[in-house]
Amino acid sequence: MELVRAALLIPVIIVLVAGLPLFYITIPLTAQGERAAARLCGLDVSSARPAGTPGWPWLVRRVTSAGFWKQDLPMVVIGLVMSLGSFVIAVSGLSTAAVLALVPWHTTPENPTTIVLGVWATTQTDGTRMGWAVVLALVLLALTWLLLWGTGALRMLLVRALSGQSEEERLSRANAALSAEVGHLAAGRATLVDAFDAERARIERDLHDGVQQDLVAVTMSIGAVRMQLQALATGAQDDGDGTARAALLAGLDSAQERAEAAMRSLRETVHGIRPAVLTERGLAPALRDLAGRAPLPTTVSVRGEAAAGQTVSSPVATAVYFAVSEALTNAAKHAGPQARAVVALEVQEDQLRAVVTDDGVGGASPQAPGATGLAGMAQRVESVGGTLDVVSPSGGGTRLTITAPLTPPWARGE
Incomplete structure (x- = not known):
């Protein structure tokens, strides 16, 4: 040669x-x-x-x-x-x-x-x-x-x-890649801080507008019952025809209803932080529960469900769950009144993939002005080392593909 x-x-x-x-x-x-x-x-x-x-x-x-x-x-x-x-x-x-x-x-x-x-x-x-x-x-x-x-x-x-590449060029490229990664992490951190602030504001609003109002009503109902009991005890009110007793029972019923309403509001508020079904049963059952409460008809299919409950780490499961939740919310808002959604979860040896598809009007783009929901979803998934791919041709529905490792890179020491 x-x-x-x-x-x-x-x-x-x-x-x-x-x-x-x-x-x-x-x-x-x-x-x-x-x-x-x-x-x-x-x-x-x-x-x-x-x-x-x-x-x-x-x-x-x-x-x-x-x-x-x-x-x-x-x-x-x-x-x-x-x-x-x-x-x-x-x-x-x-x-x-x-x-x-x-x-x-x-x-x-x-x-x-x-x-x-x-x-x-x-x-x-x-x-x-x-x-x-x-x-x-x-x-x-x-x-x-x-x-x-x-x-x-x-x-x-x-x-x-x-x-x-020479050693100098390799170092230069590595520094450039590292700087880009630091910028990406800084942007992700800022997004997470904004998300935490928004979540705190949501919790405060829910507690003020829901639980607090119900608890005030419970307090007022109990106070009214107490005043009626005092009137009966002092003889200031005659209960010969049972009217006072009926009023007491009505007051107690009202207090109980408002207490139950407060419990429901509190449960919904806590569910928005981290659903109990996700913690106790895993990602696949949590997605089925989410589909049952979704604002549009949704079906869920799972491949590798046994692995999903055993190998998917908590940060990844949480990120994927809320990304799917946001995707279903966006579909209900923008896909049209007759739209339907399908969630397909596949768990492999080293990663999982969740695909959310709807048959709506399409046209979604993370780069579009005001597309904060998609941008937030992408950064939520990227925070655990995953990616979000959006395919949404105009008039052809929307397909969101979430790919993420079973364990985030920072948990593996990378």
Whole structure:
């Protein structure tokens, strides 16, 4: 292989010398050819230079990058020197071996052969006694092959060393990726803080408008009953016809009803924080319970339900549950009065996928102005290492795919 490459690159040398004005074009192309040849030999190498379809913009980007001077140019120059060396080794070794192998056949008393090695010289007239020349030719062929193989291996090391990203570039890219991740986490943290504030405001509103009002009514009903009992005890009110007793029972009934209403309001408020069915029975039963309370007809299908109850961590289950809940709420608001929804949960070995589909009007987009619900869902899922994919063609319904690991990255120490 090294001999073939050396022979092929000799014309390249001539072209390069004759076409020095095309230096900035031939160097990147030749370097890419070296890398392509290395890949054909089974070496996994890639260029850190700008990607894209070869052309004038591609060449301009390559030449103006530092990699042209740090990688492409040294690779081509050293590669051409090595190719010249390989060509000289191959021609010298093969021609010498051929001569040595043919010498015994041409040596006769009428045509003697004189061999000179430094200060030592000998003249042979009998070719049958020159078998050592054939052995020497075979040794020379083996040595030539070893030299070419070593040169080829050295060339592969050169291509690998001068391909890919330098340590500085890797650190720069890693820092850029880390900065982007920090920005993403900061945005997610801000969203979570806003979500917590909104949740606190919701709890305060629910307690004020629901539970507090019911408890005030209970207090007033009990106070009225107490006043009636005091009136009966002091004789200020006559209960000869049972009217006072009926009023007492009505007051107690009213107090009980308002107390039960307060309990229901409190239960709904707590359910919005973390449903008991999710904590006690797992994600799949919680989604079925959610579908039963959804504002539009919803069916649920589950694959891997046993794994869903055992392997899905609490943070992931909570994030997926509330993302599905938000998706059903959005579907009820925007999909249309006749819309129906389907929730499909699939739990695999290392991740889960929840797909919420409705047959509404479509047209949903996380980038649309005012699409805070979808954006909040995406960031909620991303907070546990998951992703949210939205497919919602206009007039074709909406399909939300939630993919998340069974355990969030930060719980795995990543």
